[in-house]
Amino acid sequence: xxxxxxxxxxxxxxxxxxxxxxxxxxxxxxxxxxxxxxxxxxxxxxxxxxxxxxxxxxxxxxxxxxxxxxxxxxxxxxxxxxxxxxxxxxxxxxxxxxxxxxxxxxxxxxxxxxxxxxxxxxxxxxxxxxxxxxxxxxxxxxxxxxxxxxxxxxxxxxxxxxxxxxxxxxxxxxxxxxxxxxxxxxxxxxxxxxxxxxxxxxxxxxxxxxxxxxxxxxxxxxxxxxxxxxxxxxxxxxxxxxxxxxxxxxxxxxxxxxxxxxxxxxxxxxxxxxxxxxxxxxxxxxxxxxxxxxxxxxxxxxxxxxxxxxxxxxxxxxxxxxxxxxxxxxxxxxxxxxxxxxxxxxxxxxxxxxxxxxxxxxxxxxxxxxxxxxxxxxxxxxxxxxxxxxxxxxxxxxxx
Amino acid sequence: xxxxxxxxxxxxxxxxxxxxxxxxxxxxxxxxxxxxxxxxxxxxxxxxxxxxxxxxxxxxxxxxxxxxxxxxxxxxxxxxxxxxxxxxxxxxxxxxxxxxxxxxxxxxxxxxxxxxxxxxxxxxxxxxxxxxxxxxxxxxxxxxxxxxxxxxxxxxxxxxxxxxxxxxxxxxxxxxxxxxxxxxxxxxxxxxxxxxxxxxxxxxxxxxxxxxxxxxxxxxxxxxxxxxxxxxxxxxxxxxxxxxxxxxxxxxxxxxxxxxxxxxxxxxxxxxxxxxxxxxxxxxxxxxxxxxxxxxxxxxxxxxxxxxxxxxxxxxxxxxxxxxxxxxxxxxxxxxxxxxxxxxxxxxxxxxxxxxxxxxxxxxxxxxxxxxxxxxxxxxxxxxxxxxxxxxxxxxxxxxxxxxxxxxxxxxxxxxxxxxxxxxxxxxxxxxxxxxxxxxxxxxxxxxxxxxxxxxxxxxxxxxxxxxxxxxxxxxxxxxxxxxxxxxxxxxxxxxxxxxxxxxxxxxxxxxxxxxxxxxx
Amino acid sequence: xxxxxxxxxxxxxxxxxxxxxxxxxxxxxxxxxxxxxxxxxxxxxxxxxxxxxxx
Numbered sequence: 001x002x003x004x005x006x007x008x009x010x011x012x013x014x015x016x017x018x019x020x021x022x023x024x025x026x027x028x029x030x031x032x033x034x035x036x037x038x039x040x041x042x043x044x045x046x047x048x049x050x051x052x053x054x055x056x057x058x059x060x061x062x063x064x065x066x067x068x069x070x071x072x073x074x075x076x077x078x079x080x081x082x083x084x085x086x087x088x089x090x091x092x093x094x095x096x097x098x099x100x101x102x103x104x105x106x107x108x109x110x111x112x113x114x115x116x117x118x119x120x121x122x123x124x125x126x127x128x129x130x131x132x133x134x135x136x137x138x139x140x141x142x143x144x145x146x147x148x149x150x151x152x153x154x155x156x157x158x159x160x161x162x163x164x165x166x167x168x169x170x171x172x173x174x175x176x177x178x179x180x181x182x183x184x185x186x187x188x189x190x191x192x193x194x195x196x197x198x199x200x201x202x203x204x205x206x207x208x209x210x211x212x213x214x215x216x217x218x219x220x221x222x223x224x225x226x227x228x229x230x231x232x233x234x235x236x237x238x239x240x241x242x243x244x245x246x247x248x249x250x251x252x253x254x255x256x257x258x259x260x261x262x263x264x265x266x267x268x269x270x271x272x273x274x275x276x277x278x279x280x281x282x283x284x285x286x287x288x289x290x291x292x293x294x295x296x297x298x299x300x301x302x303x304x305x306x307x308x309x310x311x312x313x314x315x316x317x318x319x320x321x322x323x324x325x326x327x328x329x330x331x332x333x334x335x336x337x338x339x340x341x342x343x344x345x346x347x348x349x350x351x352x353x354x355x356x357x358x359x360x361x362x363x364x365x366x367x368x369x370x371x372x373x374x375x376x377x378x379x380x381x382x383x384x385x386x387x388x389x390x391x392x393x394x395x396x397x398x399x400x
Numbered sequence: 401x402x403x404x405x406x407x408x409x410x411x412x413x414x415x416x417x418x419x420x421x422x423x424x425x426x427x428x429x430x431x432x433x434x435x436x437x438x439x440x441x442x443x444x445x446x447x448x449x450x451x452x453x454x455x456x457x458x459x460x461x462x463x464x465x466x467x468x469x470x471x472x473x474x475x476x477x478x479x480x481x482x483x484x485x486x487x488x489x490x491x492x493x494x495x496x497x498x499x500x501x502x503x504x505x506x507x508x509x510x511x512x513x514x515x516x517x518x519x520x521x522x523x524x525x526x527x528x529x530x531x532x533x534x535x536x537x538x539x540x541x542x543x544x545x546x547x548x549x550x551x552x553x554x555x556x557x558x559x560x561x562x563x564x565x566x567x568x569x570x571x572x573x574x575x576x577x578x579x580x581x582x583x584x585x586x587x588x589x590x591x592x593x594x595x596x597x598x599x600x601x602x603x604x605x606x607x608x609x610x611x612x613x614x615x616x617x618x619x620x621x622x623x624x625x626x627x628x629x630x631x632x633x634x635x636x637x638x639x640x641x642x643x644x645x646x647x648x649x650x651x652x653x654x655x656x657x658x659x660x661x662x663x664x665x666x667x668x669x670x671x672x673x674x675x676x677x678x679x680x681x682x683x684x685x686x687x688x689x690x691x692x693x694x695x696x697x698x699x700x701x702x703x704x705x706x707x708x709x710x711x712x713x714x715x716x717x718x719x720x721x722x723x724x725x726x727x728x729x730x731x732x733x734x735x736x737x738x739x740x741x742x743x744x745x746x747x748x749x750x751x752x753x754x755x756x757x758x759x760x761x762x763x764x765x766x767x768x769x770x771x772x773x774x775x776x777x778x779x780x781x782x783x784x785x786x787x788x789x790x791x792x793x794x795x796x797x798x799x800x801x802x803x804x805x806x807x808x809x810x811x812x813x814x815x816x817x818x819x820x821x822x823x824x825x826x827x828x829x830x831x832x833x834x835x836x837x838x839x840x841x842x843x844x845x846x847x848x849x850x851x852x853x854x855x856x857x858x859x860x861x862x863x864x865x866x867x868x869x870x871x872x873x874x875x876x877x878x879x880x881x882x883x884x885x886x887x888x889x890x891x892x893x894x895x896x897x898x899x900x901x902x903x904x905x906x907x908x909x910x911x912x913x914x915x916x917x918x919x920x921x
Numbered sequence: 922x923x924x925x926x927x928x929x930x931x932x933x934x935x936x937x938x939x940x941x942x943x944x945x946x947x948x949x950x951x952x953x954x955x956x957x958x959x960x961x962x963x964x965x966x967x968x969x970x971x972x973x974x975x976x
Contacts, residue, residue, distance in 0.1 A: 068859070068860045069859060069860030069861065070856060070857045070858075070859060070860065071848075071850075071856040071857075071859045073579065073850055073851060073853065073856045074853055074856055074857055078857070100639040100640060100822070102611050102853075103610055103611050103821070103822075103853040103854040103857065104853050104857060106639075106854075106857075107825075107853070107854065107856075107857025107858060108857070110824065110825040110857075110858075111857070111858075111860070111861065113825075114825065114829075114861055115861075129640060129824065130640075131638050131639060131640045131643065131645075131646045131649075133636065133649075134607055134614070134634075134636040135634060135636050137656075139649055139652045139653060139656065140636070140649075142648075142649065142652075143638075143646065143649040146645055146649075147645065147646075150645050305615060305618075306611070306614065308605075308607055308614055308617065308618065308634045308636060309634045310621055310622075310625050310632060310634070313618050313621070313622070336577065338577075338579070339577075339579050339853070341580050341581070341610070341611035341612045341615060341853060342611050342614075342615055344576060344577035344579070344580045344612075344615070345576065345580070345588075345612070345615030345616065345618060345619065346615065346618075347575065347577075348571075348574055348575040348576045348577075348619075348976070349618065349619065349622070349976060351575060352574065352575065352976045353976070364575055366577060418957070419953075419957040419960065420950055420953035420954055420956075420957045421950055421953070422950065423948055423949050423950050424947060424948050424949075424950055426948070432948075436943075436944060436947050436948075439947050440943065440947075443952070460963075460966065461970070463964075463967040466960055466963040466964065466967070469956035469957075469959060469960055469963075470953070470956065472952055472953060473953050476950075476953075570974070574976055592974060592975065592976055593972060593974055594972040594973045594974055594975075595972070619976065622976060623976075921957075
């Protein structure tokens, strides 16, 4: 296939947390709201006058200092963020808002706060911690709304004079939805039998929408969608199996590349930082205030393992099944970042249930934050692809 | 063989390669006879328990039941070297806990579909988590509040250091990562291994201490709800429990949990029973505060495992619901006052006053006694004992009925361990140093439970603060339920090397420095 | 009177024997030594039980 015109532009945005568009937006007087967890409602961080940047630590090397502060038993994502913060790599942020999504991220941000690793020379800088619901019900919704008011809207308004009115929120949702619709439209091409976009390309584009100001991406996204509409896929399929990737926080596009280099096509992304359900548009009505509707949307769609009610837990696996069907996945890869407690359990449950109850071939792997080129992982994916192929052949023989 | 404290070489009681110790201590005539009489009492409790055929049946059905063979030994481990009031305090607590656990087991097997299958009884049972505050059940006096995980994993590991290993292995065979906390991992393993009694009208799970605990419950509820048809209510207590803006949510969760229990059991909430329990909760708090107050002086009385184990049971699992614990509180306080008045000491020499912080090793709970006997380190208090001291409303008025929801929520949010692992770094990091000052401690022993992410995440900041304050801090790594990762001797060695190299001290009882208890229960 | 003293003597002897036996069990930790002998046998028994082991 011909290379996507903007792929390098998107890839470049992922090379630094303080990327070109973050700098451009800040130069234009916008406030950069850093965040670390998918349970933070994004549109509220993208109100007029501010934009969100989800923190990641690209090109992570040594984790020595953060390992001293948090030991080697915490996940590498939390350690990489702390290391980068101590190095001064997040000093561009004007504030940070984080829910107690998991203990590790909570501790990571708290270390940043105690060590004063963020907000250098920024007098209005603030740390805000939120309590986000662990169940999807009315009580949870009330909590979510209150927490967003107290820990997002109030500090943004008081520290930076951001307009937090219903109208401003609705405007932010409109912009958010536009980006979501573009991503979903681009992602639709993955359903094709011979897709015109690779899983890697899609992951790069999606990831860019989390780490760069959305309003500065829209033009490139529209252009890419247009380009894809006429893009010719290779005549010969490059993949031997279609897989759905499910799992924990993943901002490492190399992992997707590694899977695709091992013979599998990543047809869908159900992981934190992915598009499913992270890039579902938020449909607002005019009767209810926008904040409540946003919170409800986040609460109902959330697939994070921290949601603890049975209905939500069951839905996590049902949703993977639905996606696998919709995106015609031959198999499922459950990935978990090493030392991630929530996904350690969900990987065990999900992989077993998807295999035994729904009948999918499933590969369950744990991985470091930054995988690079891991021969071990490649071998596992290759073996998985082969096992899917063998199953297909066996099924073909049985069918006649 | 001597009456005096510290006259025995306590290490000589151990025998290499044996599950048990060579013999029991001679503590002088009076104390030995007292200990002997208490041993007889324990034998009676156990005898009554096994007299019921269903309990014998359960013994042969559930693997974890074999750990209960070691009950007398657990008491021996915690009474090592103790004399006088200390011995009596320990027995008052331990014997009551043993009776309570025997009742729990008996009730579990009575309702268990596999064993007693008493359907009528089972319909009155509400299952709760091992690590769960039972405050929400204070107003249901006619319901049985039972935890399956308490006897299968929690108590089992106190009895036998290797008790959880089988279940940890089972969970890992099913793909669970080896780096999660072994406590919920073992509990999940019990469920996977089909080794949990099946009973109850409904269950209340709670997001107790950590992510692992929360997710482990997900494994258990899968079987409970989808196979055993036992409805589960997941009580989501807020994590940032110090914040005002989460308290209404927390109270509503309590209201919802009560409504759930009422719906599935047909029993109505009883305010009289609630306020009776609330009085006992407050009384227990007052007693605990008095003990802690004594521990601030040069003559601490209720400390070490006497404080830790009892608080865990009384504060959380009992939560005012069992009157016998109020009586025990009174007895312990009386004994402590008497010893304090006589300026008594639990060991022949107190060299250091330590705050023990972090999550202590469950397979080595008698480590606190060892610290005292081997090195003269007095464990004044520990993280798990530093729980809520807030007085809850105990008089039945319309206003207090509303307040009660907030009180129950507060207690639930402030469960043992959870009150420190959640709620922001201040409750874990800053308050430690406040307690060091308050208790006039000269040393901090910091358990590093290696798979406890909330604790590990503060490692560097603990060290920096210790340096800043000039307080010696000893890290003691362990893996909570799994002695295969770090053995008991491995735990002791960390203290031994610190005391010898940094503090340049010699042990008070050198026979305890290296113990051949690798294979011991 | 003689019968009463005789009964009392028997009771005292029985109590004394019981005391000596139980105290012997207690001080030499024989109860734990016995259960320690039973324990490995029980583990083998548990290994043989059929279980519906699954998630």
